[in-house]
Amino acid sequence: MRPRLVLLLALLALCGCSRAPAATPRRVILVTCDTLRADRLGAYGYARPTSPNLDAFAKDGVVFDEAYTTIPITGPALSALFTGLLPDELGLAGGNAFLLGAQATTLAEVLRAAGVRTGAVVSNWVLRAPAPEQGDVGLKQGFEHYDDRMQTREGVRDSFERLAADTTDAALRWLDARKAKAEDPLFLWVHYQDPHGPYRPAPEMLTGLERPLTDEPELALGTTRFGKGQLPRYQDVDGERAPERYRIRYDGEVRTFDAHFGRLVAWLKSNGWYDDALVVFTADHGESLGEHDYWFCHGENVHREEVRVPLVVKYPRGATRPKAERVRELATHLDLWPTVLEAFALPPRPNRGTSLLVATLPAERVATQVVREPRAPDRWFAATDGRWRLVQQGAEAPRLFDVAADPFEARDLASAEPARVDELARRAQRFVADHANAPIAPARLLPTSENQRALQHTGYTGDDEH
Numbered sequence: 180m181r182p183r184l185v186l187l188l189a190l191l192a193l194c195g196c197s198r199a200p201a202a203t204p205r206r207v208i209l210v211t212c213d214t215l216r217a218d219r220l221g222a223y224g225y226a227r228p229t230s231p232n233l234d235a236f237a238k239d240g241v242v243f244d245e246a247y248t249t250i251p252i253t254g255p256a257l258s259a260l261f262t263g264l265l266p267d268e269l270g271l272a273g274g275n276a277f278l279l280g281a282q283a284t285t286l287a288e289v290l291r292a293a294g295v296r297t298g299a300v301v302s303n304w305v306l307r308a309p310a311p312e313q314g315d316v317g318l319k320q321g322f323e324h325y326d327d328r329m330q331t332r333e334g335v336r337d338s339f340e341r342l343a344a345d346t347t348d349a350a351l352r353w354l355d356a357r358k359a360k361a362e363d364p365l366f367l368w369v370h371y372q373d374p375h376g377p378y379r380p381a382p383e384m385l386t387g388l389e390r391p392l393t394d395e396p397e398l399a400l401g402t403t404r405f406g407k408g409q410l411p412r413y414q415d416v417d418g419e420r421a422p423e424r425y426r427i428r429y430d431g432e433v434r435t436f437d438a439h440f441g442r443l444v445a446w447l448k449s450n451g452w453y454d455d456a457l458v459v460f461t462a463d464h465g466e467s468l469g470e471h472d473y474w475f476c477h478g479e480n481v482h483r484e485e486v487r488v489p490l491v492v493k494y495p496r497g498a499t500r501p502k503a504e505r506v507r508e509l510a511t512h513l514d515l516w517p518t519v520l521e522a523f524a525l526p527p528r529p530n531r532g533t534s535l536l537v538a539t540l541p542a543e544r545v546a547t548q549v550v551r552e553p554r555a556p557d558r559w560f561a562a563t564d565g566r567w568r569l570v571q572q573g574a575e576a577p578r579l580f581d582v583a584a585d586p587f588e589a590r591d592l593a594s595a596e597p598a599r600v601d602e603l604a605r606r607a608q609r610f611v612a613d614h615a616n617a618p619i620a621p622a623r624l625l626p627t628s629e630n631q632r633a634l635q636h637t638g639y640t641g642d643d644e645h
């Protein structure tokens with residue numbers, strides 16, 4: 180028999196001469212929310228009604244209790260998530276004034292090269308696409324569709340954002356368009372901005388969240404964007420100085436995100452795309468709400484309130500998943516790269532993370548967080564094994580916290596536990612050295628041409644932390 184005929188017969192036998200349904204195409208939806216603290220969500224124990232949709236979603240998936248970002252600053256944190264590399268390896272520990280370099284290989288680039296349709300909807304000003312003359316830099320790398328339309332001015336800031344309703348609308352438009360080619364695998368990243376300051380939720384989002392104010396002293400309004408000992412200038416809403424008022428508004432912002440996250444999940448369900456999709460929800464970083472005398476800010480230290488993030492994974496039907504509904508072992512953003520590759524059945528790459536498509540996570544892991552460049556004298560560094568956290572700024576002695584007993588890191592145990600300090604520091608050093616990569620040169624956010632016009636129009640200076 181001629182080989183071609185053999186092949187044809189074999190194919191006919193395989194499909195039984197009828198149109199057998201094709202395997203469900205792989206789909207991954209990654210939702211990141213800016214500035215969202217895990218402990219303000221019902222799924223993480225918050226008693227106030229901020230997150231009914233997220234809580235329902237969490238019941239379909241697995242909640243990672245002790246998950247961390249690598250840096251509490253938007254651009255660098257998401258760049259680390261999308262490359263599986265540490266902010267220092269990307270040259271991005273200094274903040275948002277630099278963009279992910281063109282040499283970096285992003286998750287979206289790998290997926291696109293493998294035939295996955297890649298779409299992104301971003302809503303934070305620092306995530307907007309670079310000016311064309313900057314080349315293929317920043318987080319747009321690898322996305323065939325990168326929707327960064329932002330038309331809402333951020334309070335008193337000289338930058339723009341997109342609110343959750345518009346963000347979800349844009350995401351659903353792309354998903355709707357993909358339905359015509361439903362056989363294609365797809366990866367969608369949606370980044371919501373709402374809990375980021377200034378906190379200005381619609382009044383109806385505050386219903387049920389109002390509560391008596393605390394007797395804390397009123398905050399002084401700062402003249403800068405920094406939050407140490409003061410209300411950052413950009414956070415000022417209606418001249419309000421009571422800290423609790425800002426916390427109530429923050430909760431209202433979380434609820435706003437939640438309402439529109441619920442619409443995204445509802446679309447996936449009503450279109451039959453939910454059960455077989457991997458849906459990952461996390462935040463880029465947390466927020467200081469007064470802890471350690473930092474007020475309504477982030478990117479200024481590496482205490483837990485700034486670097487712990489929510490992480491909820493809804494597994495595709497039939498996938499290997501943790502046996503528990505809550506995982507207490509350490510997880511980080513660096514785990515998402517191997518998780519997504521595995522979800523698309525793509526070969527793993529050398530990486531610091533661990534796929535979350537496993538029955539149990541390794542118990543002996545360590546994660547690190549930084550703020551500011553390696554040689555900055557006031558650089559912050561932290562390391563954690565999920566229970567203990569080492570926190571150090573500059574040349575100061577490291578402090579040690581037991582987050583199981585002291586989640587807000589108020590009691591330094593370093594002098595009582597010197598051996599534990601040494602061990603955690605050693606493990607952190609090994610973690611950074613293992614898989615160490617030659618640094619990737621970042622791209623400076625250049626104020627040129629189109630970018631220049633946008634910057635002039637908004638008065639944005641390029642070094643604002645978001």
Ligand SMILES: [Zn+2]
Nearest residue numbers: 213253463645
């Ligand atoms: Zn952010």
